[in-house]
Amino acid sequence: MELSRWVPGVQAVRTYQPAWLPRDLVAGIVLTTLLVPQGMAYAELAGLPPITGLYTSMVCLLAYAVFGPSRVLVLGPDSSLGPMIATVLVGAIGVGATPEESVGLAATLALMVGVMLLVAGFAKLGFLADLLSHPTQVGYLNGIALTILIGQLPKLLGFSADGDGLLAETADLVRGIADGRVVMEAVAVGGFGLAVIVVLSRLLPKVPGVLIAVVLSTLAVSVFDLAVQVVGPLPQGLPAPALPSASLEDLGLLAVGAFGITVVSLTDTISTASAFAARTGQEVRGNQEMIGIGAANVAASFLQGFPVSTSGSRTAVAQQAGARSQLTGVVGAVAIGVLLLVAPDLLKNLPQPTLAAVVIAAALSLADLPAMASLWRRRRVEFWLAVAAFLGVAVLGVLPGMGVAVILSVLNVFRRVWWPYQAVLGRADGLNGFHDTSVHPSAALLPGLVLFRFDAPLIFANVRVFRERLRAFARDVPDLRWIIIAAEPITDVDTTAADVLDELDRELNAAGISLVFAEMKHPVHEKIDRYRLTRVIDPAHFFPTIDDAVAAYRRETGATWHQPS
Structure with missing residues (x-):
């Protein structure tokens, strides 16, 4: 055999x-x-x-x-x-x-x-x-x-x-x-x-x-x-063996x-x-x-x-x-x-x-x-x-x-990893789940919440793009309290990204904003634990589903869905 x-x-x-x-x-x-x-x-x-x-x-x-x-x-x-x-x-x-x-x-x-x-x-x-x-x-x-x-x-x-x-x-x-x-x-x-x-x-x-x-x-x-x-x-005959x-x-x-x-x-x-x-x-x-x-x-x-x-x-x-x-x-x-x-x-x-x-x-x-x-x-x-x-x-x-x-x-x-697709999510009428607001501009949002999806692993090449996008939310969204990361597409977090997340979470916390993760894959969560990021990021801010994360935000703030103006 x-x-x-x-x-x-x-x-x-x-x-x-x-x-x-x-x-x-x-x-x-x-x-x-x-x-x-x-x-x-x-x-x-x-x-x-x-x-x-x-x-x-x-x-x-x-x-x-x-x-x-x-x-x-x-x-x-x-x-x-x-x-x-x-x-x-x-x-x-x-x-x-x-x-x-x-x-x-x-x-x-x-x-x-x-x-x-x-x-x-x-x-x-x-x-x-x-x-x-x-x-x-x-x-x-x-x-x-x-x-x-x-x-x-x-x-x-x-x-x-x-x-x-x-x-x-x-x-x-x-x-x-x-x-x-x-x-x-x-x-x-x-x-x-x-x-x-x-x-x-x-x-x-x-x-x-x-x-x-x-x-x-x-x-x-x-x-x-x-x-x-x-x-x-x-030539007549078969080839003679010869060393290259x-x-x-x-x-x-x-x-x-x-x-x-x-x-x-x-x-x-x-x-x-x-x-x-x-x-x-x-x-x-x-x-x-x-x-x-x-x-x-x-x-x-x-x-x-x-x-x-x-x-x-x-x-x-x-x-x-x-x-x-x-x-x-x-x-x-x-x-x-x-x-x-x-x-x-x-x-x-x-x-x-x-x-x-x-x-x-x-x-x-x-x-x-x-x-x-x-x-x-x-x-x-x-x-x-x-x-x-x-x-x-x-x-x-x-x-x-x-x-x-x-x-x-x-x-x-490398280009696709460096500049991945990014989306702010909302609740679209007639559709289950949460959807890209650039595709569904009338999707409902929750005041003080940004639901964000980043379609790539978080590594040294793109983590600064990720950080600058979250800083833009903190600067431009009025009365922002939570940023929920729809983390299912994030298949890896390397050490460079971990250091940036550590710094970013401290920066957001100082501004009264919580960084929250939903649907993070188990192998990625293990890396987060190994990097000891949960010393900075609240362990309670990791949710198995986006629905769970949104429900927790609504319980904490009493916010209700509204259509964008």
């Missing part, structure tokens, strides 16, 4: 149903038609030889089948990770590095990502996925999509561009078009491939549009001898890049796993997912691979093809191995513009303009957060943009 907990593949073998076998075999073959061209294309997007994409796809599928908990998720090279990997490699060894240097660094990066994911999984740190809020994730992915699009367009048009960063790449693209470097055969082949992929994905999503585009483009180059760059023959290699001075940059890739991988994995688990009735085991993907990255690092993540598009293809278990991924991995052993020349005439079309189609699927429009309609603050994350990627680059997105997500949480 303990072994199957940490190695879900054991339990998957024990519970496998023979009736699933035909569906898994068919789904595995269908999946292979997507794994091969996408794996090669995303390897080039990451600045690596195309063959490494096949090695990576094969190894990570096998490792996840052993350690991954989901029956349906498909791992592999990912379009959102490609630009991040390329940025790290260029930053470490420059543009003119040899393939061997790039592969060694990419393998080290995969090892770091794998170790970080394993540590996160064993330490139950799934909350790291929350470092990217939805609005910042939307903006970040839109920025990634634009970066990929601009970076791949020159290849689609038949020429190369050497710019570093979105602005420089855009300038090179415009300059290349203006100088007449566009190759019309490349435009025709790449444009055709892109049209096939996009149209079929929209109209006939079950038809493997990527496979059709690859087959037809390869045949066109072979038959008509078109003047376009091709992939060339692939990197110099000591590169480890710092690799670690920063690995952390960013880990956060994106976590976010993709949790969201994709949740979406497909809801469809299939499974439960998401977030910590084991991190262990499964971490193991896949570690395995890839020792076989000339690079960092991987889950893929929503490939998972959807596998599910639509009838996949029932991770045997689908195993079949895909074996099929890639057979291709490398038996027919490595099969894809030698695959046009580079078609690989660019595959990547551009993936970039278009990353972009989510409707989500931006929805944020604009629903909450302008979060729309501008998404715009800031987008500009961070577009202007600063992929890794700095990732940092901007994470910082903005954290600051947005």
Whole structure:
């Protein structure tokens, strides 16, 4: 039982149903038609030889089948990770590095990502996925999509561009078009491939549009001898195990890049796993997912691979093809191995513009303009957060943009705690309980009483806002005698807030005003006792409900409800 907990593949073998076998075999073959061209294309997007994409796809599928908990998720090279990997490699060894240097660094990066994911999984740190809020994730992915699009367009048009960063790449693209470097055969082949992929994905999503585009483009180059760059023959055989290699001075940059890739991988994995688990009735085991993907990255690092993540598009293809278990991924991995052993020349005439079309189609699927429009309609603050994350990627680059997105997500949480919603409550006609007077301006009030709600924990960041609001009540409300705090939303009181409450209660008492709490949670009340605040705040001024507190005030003062003037 303990072994199957940490190695879900054991339990998957024990519970496998023979009736699933035909569906898994068919789904595995269908999946292979997507794994091969996408794996090669995303390897080039990451600045690596195309063959490494096949090695990576094969190894990570096998490792996840052993350690991954989901029956349906498909791992592999990912379009959102490609630009991040390329940025790290260029930053470490420059543009003119040899393939061997790039592969060694990419393998080290995969090892770091794998170790970080394993540590996160064993330490139950799934909350790291929350470092990217939805609005910042939307903006970040839109920025990634634009970066990929601009970076791949020159290849689609038949020429190369050497710019570093979105602005420089855009300038090179415009300059290349203006100088007449566009190759019309490349435009025709790449444009055709892109049209096939996009149209079929929209109209006939079950038809493997990527496979059709690859087959037809390869045949066109072979038959008509078109003047376009091709992939060339692939090395025959399986990858040889090798230790990841990197110099000591590169480890710092690799670690920063690995952390960013880990956060994106976590976010993709949790969201994709949740979406497909809801469809299939499974439960998401977030910590084991991190262990499964971490193991896949570690395995890839020792076989000339690079960092991987889950893929929503490939998972959807596998599910639509009838996949029932991770045997689908195993079949895909074996099929890639057979291709490398038996027919490595099969894809030698695959046009580079078609690989660019595959990547551009993936970039278009990353972009989510409707989500931006929805944020604009629903909450302008979060729309501008998404715009800031987008500009961070577009202007600063992929890794700095990732940092901007994470910082903005954290600051947005801090902003909500720093300036929480506050409300004065009253009794509205026809409604039970007490309600916000800004929503119900005719709600009845009691003379000499303010019923106040503060919708956040009381901590160092916001306690001064809380204090100044209560001081304003003491200054502006005539004949004020009690301030009742509706404390149910206050989930914590830290030591800084406790010191301020001590000072504030003494100040209010000197003015003849009592500070009263209602509906305070028991763990928070325990902290109040531990801080010994009840030496200052009267223990009798803590009530289980707002009704009890209001009733006590009315007994003491004889006040009656009245409508505001």
